[in-house]
Amino acid sequence: MDSRSCGQLSADMAKMPMNGTQEEYPKDSFDRFGDDLCEVILSYLSFEDCFRFECLSKQWQRSVFTSRHIFSVSDIMPKKSQFNEITDNGWKALESVVKKWTHITDIHIDIDSQDMERVFEILMNSYKHLKTIDVRFKPRIDVQIIDRIVCKYGSLLTAISLPPSGCEDVLELSLTKLRQLSGEYCDEMWSTIVTENNELLFKNLTQFRVLYSLSDWHRLTPFVDHYKNSLKSLSIRIDRLETSAAYILLFKQLSRMKALRELNIQMIPIINPKTLETVVDYHCKDLVNRWSHLKRYQLVLCCKTDPHFSRLYESVCRMKRLQRLDFFDSVDTHLPHIESLKITSRLEITPTIVAIVEKLPHLKCFDWVNNTRKYDDSDDSTSSDEYTSDVSVIV
Amino acid sequence: MNGEYSLDTTEGMAASGDPPTNNAVDDYDAEEALERQREEENKIKIKLKSFEGGVYECGLTAAKMSVMVANMLDALQETDLTKIATREPIPLQNDAVTNKALEKIVEWVDHHWDDPPIDPDFDDEKERRNEELSHWDKQFIDIADQGELFDIIAAANFMDIKGLVEVGAKHICNKIKGKSCTEVREMLKIHNDFTPEEEAAIHKENEWIYAKD
Numbered sequence: 001m002d003s004r005s006c007g008q009l010s011a012d013m014a015k016m017p018m019n020g021t022q023e024e025y026p027k028d029s030f031d032r033f034g035d036d037l038c039e040v041i042l043s044y045l046s047f048e049d050c051f052r053f054e055c056l057s058k059q060w061q062r063s064v065f066t067s068r069h070i071f072s073v074s075d076i077m078p079k080k081s082q083f084n085e086i087t088d089n090g091w092k093a094l095e096s097v098v099k100k101w102t103h104i105t106d107i108h109i110d111i112d113s114q115d116m117e118r119v120f121e122i123l124m125n126s127y128k129h130l131k132t133i134d135v136r137f138k139p140r141i142d143v144q145i146i147d148r149i150v151c152k153y154g155s156l157l158t159a160i161s162l163p164p165s166g167c168e169d170v171l172e173l174s175l176t177k178l179r180q181l182s183g184e185y186c187d188e189m190w191s192t193i194v195t196e197n198n199e200l201l202f203k204n205l206t207q208f209r210v211l212y213s214l215s216d217w218h219r220l221t222p223f224v225d226h227y228k229n230s231l232k233s234l235s236i237r238i239d240r241l242e243t244s245a246a247y248i249l250l251f252k253q254l255s256r257m258k259a260l261r262e263l264n265i266q267m268i269p270i271i272n273p274k275t276l277e278t279v280v281d282y283h284c285k286d287l288v289n290r291w292s293h294l295k296r297y298q299l300v301l302c303c304k305t306d307p308h309f310s311r312l313y314e315s316v317c318r319m320k321r322l323q324r325l326d327f328f329d330s331v332d333t334h335l336p337h338i339e340s341l342k343i344t345s346r347l348e349i350t351p352t353i354v355a356i357v358e359k360l361p362h363l364k365c366f367d368w369v370n371n372t373r374k375y376d377d378s379d380d381s382t383s384s385d386e387y388t389s390d391v392s393v394i395v
Numbered sequence: 396m397n398g399e400y401s402l403d404t405t406e407g408m409a410a411s412g413d414p415p416t417n418n419a420v421d422d423y424d425a426e427e428a429l430e431r432q433r434e435e436e437n438k439i440k441i442k443l444k445s446f447e448g449g450v451y452e453c454g455l456t457a458a459k460m461s462v463m464v465a466n467m468l469d470a471l472q473e474t475d476l477t478k479i480a481t482r483e484p485i486p487l488q489n490d491a492v493t494n495k496a497l498e499k500i501v502e503w504v505d506h507h508w509d510d511p512p513i514d515p516d517f518d519d520e521k522e523r524r525n526e527e528l529s530h531w532d533k534q535f536i537d538i539a540d541q542g543e544l545f546d547i548i549a550a551a552n553f554m555d556i557k558g559l560v561e562v563g564a565k566h567i568c569n570k571i572k573g574k575s576c577t578e579v580r581e582m583l584k585i586h587n588d589f590t591p592e593e594e595a596a597i598h599k600e601n602e603w604i605y606a607k608d
Contacts, residue, residue, distance in 0.1 A: 027542035029584035030567075037552045041564040044524065049572060051604050055597040056576055058588050070521055092603035108521075232516060261516040295516060321426075323514070 159183030213239035442484035449494035457508035462555035491549035
């Protein structure tokens, strides 16, 4: 075995084509890079820079558009007048993009007007090999636009987000076309996803965002039955439920969803202190043990007292796989995988809290109240000092 | 208070009978074990040899961030990893891998070897691409000598260290952001191989970028 030495191996490697370095170019010239590497580098250019720098050299012209696969329309057409109309320049931009960005496989588009509907049509006619089509309809959009788009392209869409309620009657028919949906579905109304006969409209979702109220109870069971082993991300807003029992039944159903990796729970504030106490108690004693598979967790629950806060926080710390926690109060235990921590509270940041946050080994982003501070976790003490000073600025 | 919800727990709920997340717990143990193994392996040091002949030591897990090095090590079929440490240095046969470049590359992988791997559970490519470089990476890649910077990027590309190529790429794209074509050509020493007519034609196609509306 030892007869194959490193020397021989690297001789083999040397025969492989070398990317980049060629003798005729000076070392500090970008021209030394081969097309492959050039494409990778230029894929990080901003949208506008792509077009501005196309004329730098023939290599740039060849490379600058080829490694683009994702097209986020909102990044590209922000220049709209106040009437939601796209300017002439916007149309020219679109024409250029469609002509030059020929490798697009993913489209993300926010639709809020007839003009955006046209943009979407143009994209659908231009790109025939799309893998992801993510359409977000914005609030106050004309329901007829949604209806037209869903009727015509519904079978192709992979993710959709509908505006809050009020349109389910108009859309009843067209929504049945959305059977290909595999990404995110987002709607305020359960009735559009679970029919009267408790049949599910979409069977392949991986992400779902919804509002839950007491009247949705009978719809929850078929939903969980179908999705317990497949849904990865759930975002649920819980309307005020009458009794603590109703909350606990809901949680029990949700904890059957073993494939979940991301869960966002937002509760409309619970007023009855006894109900709140029971919900907190159940969360701490039972729920977190059933949710040890979660990697991202958000809990928005309005608590009035400190004991609630610290008990909830302590219980969350038993969810060892967490990478992201979006929470409400005191940081006091070590979560080994946390990369992003968001805390919404009116508490003061004490030195103790700072010390604890600094101990989190993978923390990259720390968000306190509304002040976002990128916290770079590095071994040298300089960044910790910087961070501490940031905190004092917030306080 | 306990009574209040124990009333409902028996109410025909399949949920309460489910075993608590055994799979997930196993997964977690496996991940933990893998992490410990990576930590142990990184204590084994291997030697890398630059194109200019300089030899640099590097943790095994860190060195494997280079897909090329990882493949070479796999090809050795060495089951006793500690033997790798006593081997002759692995030569890196590309003129971009200078002493300086290799020294910097070893510094980078030594800092990043324990980065959490990309999680297949979340499709974050869009987010990751737009993420700003960390403070450490910014300081690392801010290299005054452009020849040296380009050596590192070309060497990282040759050694197939995706993360480091990305750091270099983001750095270059940040530096030229919003600059004029003439400025960028001068900065990156790019030879303009278009005729004035060709260049004007491209410029005209992309005119809309410069329009203010």
